Amino acid sequence: MIETRILMGMPITIEIVDKWATKKAIDKIFKYFEYIDKTFSTFKPDSEISKINRGEIEKNSYSTDMKIVFELAEKTKNETNGYFDIIDNNGKYNPSGIVKGWAIYCATQILRKDGFENFYVNAGGDIQFCGKNSENKLWNSGIKNPFNQNEIVKVVYLESGQGIATSGNYIRGEHIYNPKNRNKIIDEIVSFTVIGPNVQEADRFATAVFAMGKSGINFLEKMPEFAGYMIDKNGVAFMTSNFENFTNEHT
Amino acid sequence: MNKKILLVSGLIVLLGGFFVYEKFGTAQNSQTPIINNDQQTSGNNNPPQNQPTTGFKDGSYTGAETSSNYGNAQVKVIISSGKITDVVYLTYPKDRAVTVMKSNLAMPAIKQEVIQAQSVNVNTISGATQTSEAFLQSIASALSQAS
Numbered sequence A: 001m002i003e004t005r006i007l008m009g010m011p012i013t014i015e016i017v018d019k020w021a022t023k024k025a026i027d028k029i030f031k032y033f034e035y036i037d038k039t040f041s042t043f044k045p046d047s048e049i050s051k052i053n054r055g056e057i058e059k060n061s062y063s064t065d066m067k068i069v070f071e072l073a074e075k076t077k078n079e080t081n082g083y084f085d086i087i088d089n090n091g092k093y094n095p096s097g098i099v100k101g102w103a104i105y106c107a108t109q110i111l112r113k114d115g116f117e118n119f120y121v122n123a124g125g126d127i128q129f130c131g132k133n134s135e136n137k138l139w140n141s142g143i144k145n146p147f148n149q150n151e152i153v154k155v156v157y158l159e160s161g162q163g164i165a166t167s168g169n170y171i172r173g174e175h176i177y178n179p180k181n182r183n184k185i186i187d188e189i190v191s192f193t194v195i196g197p198n199v200q201e202a203d204r205f206a207t208a209v210f211a212m213g214k215s216g217i218n219f220l221e222k223m224p225e226f227a228g229y230m231i232d233k234n235g236v237a238f239m240t241s242n243f244e245n246f247t248n249e250h251t
Numbered sequence B: 001m002n003k004k005i006l007l008v009s010g011l012i013v014l015l016g017g018f019f020v021y022e023k024f025g026t027a028q029n030s031q032t033p034i035i036n037n038d039q040q041t042s043g044n045n046n047p048p049q050n051q052p053t054t055g056f057k058d059g060s061y062t063g064a065e066t067s068s069n070y071g072n073a074q075v076k077v078i079i080s081s082g083k084i085t086d087v088v089y090l091t092y093p094k095d096r097a098v099t100v101m102k103s104n105l106a107m108p109a110i111k112q113e114v115i116q117a118q119s120v121n122v123n124t125i126s127g128a129t130q131t132s133e134a135f136l137q138s139i140a141s142a143l144s145q146a147s
Helices: A023-040 A048-053 A064-079 A096-113 A199-211 A213-221 B002-029 B097-106 B130-146
Strands: A002-007 A010-016 A119-123 A126-130 A139-145 A148-158 A163-168 A176-178 A181-186 A189-196 A227-232 A236-239 B036-040 B059-062 B066-068 B071-080 B083-091 B111-114 B124-126
Touching: A002 A023, A010 A023, A023 A048, A023 A064, A023 A096, A048 A064, A064 A096, A064 A199, A096 A119, A096 A126, A096 A163, A096 A199, A119 B124, A126 A139, A126 A199, A126 B124, A139 A163, A139 A189, A148 A163, A148 A189, A163 A199, A163 B124, A189 A199, A189 A213, A199 A213, A213 A227, A213 A236
Parallel strands: A139 B124
Antiparallel strands: A002 A010, A010 A119, A119 A126, A126 A163, A139 A148, A163 A189, A176 A181, A189 A227, A227 A236, A236 B111, B036 B059, B059 B071, B066 B071, B071 B083
């Protein structure tokens, strides 16, 4: 059973291959993403994050989920030498860069608790895999061609529990800046895919290494639990030494 | 004998002079950075009064474009509170085969390939959507201000 809906402005696809999958189980996950949007959207004036940014909620009164996300953001900031930060130029909190991966991971935990074993959740191109696919083989994922949205340039095979996330800058003329150096536009790298022990880990590091520019791949090379595939503006890909472990359909 | 004493005292004077030059001469010289100030001030222009001065004025300084065997190089140096806080590579050698090899030496484990479209059926696709891109841009612009 597979279903895609547009939520938070992005396509979210849930596929469960277990025979006992129900529409109700999938609805529950989409409802969870609606709750995430209501809580963390900085575009919604009634969201908890908007209230926090208006100073209406004391720190010790944050919801449990909000506290978890803030802790995760702080941890990521430390682990990436400041290349990840949820505080924006007005001193407001914008945790959207970390919420997606975390929420996808939480959604898959709900499915596990509900007794499902073989499924994936893909939200805006970031994916958490569990179990095997409908052919009882490893789940596979294409990596989108940053120069042609209808093509893929790589296929990777992922173990149960692993996640994949891609950060990108596909639209020409718009630039992402290195947070440590606003004079330096990141236009060298157009797409950075990270495979990690789960989607939450893959997502938070994908965001940070993308901001590092070309040296992001070196940063990732030093982290053996992650693999990376970085595509530059000339269509040349750079990969960590362990990346090719994922391009063969191992069992 | 007399010549020896003369030689030794001469050496002492020379060394002493060099010491004085090292201690005071270079400090004087460093008041004038050898790079041109392009007047793009960044960050805090007024270092705290009680901080020891290093002789560097706050601002962003663009160096001359210089040629190396492997291509041209140009940097911009950012000074704030009297300290070098960043060096930006405006131009760097990148367009010659030998340079590519040297870049690879810096990261020996990193393999490269030219991307190619694959015609394989896949379960799902990872990629940055326009929305996640908007997310990223928002984050990045936020971060750029927070630095």
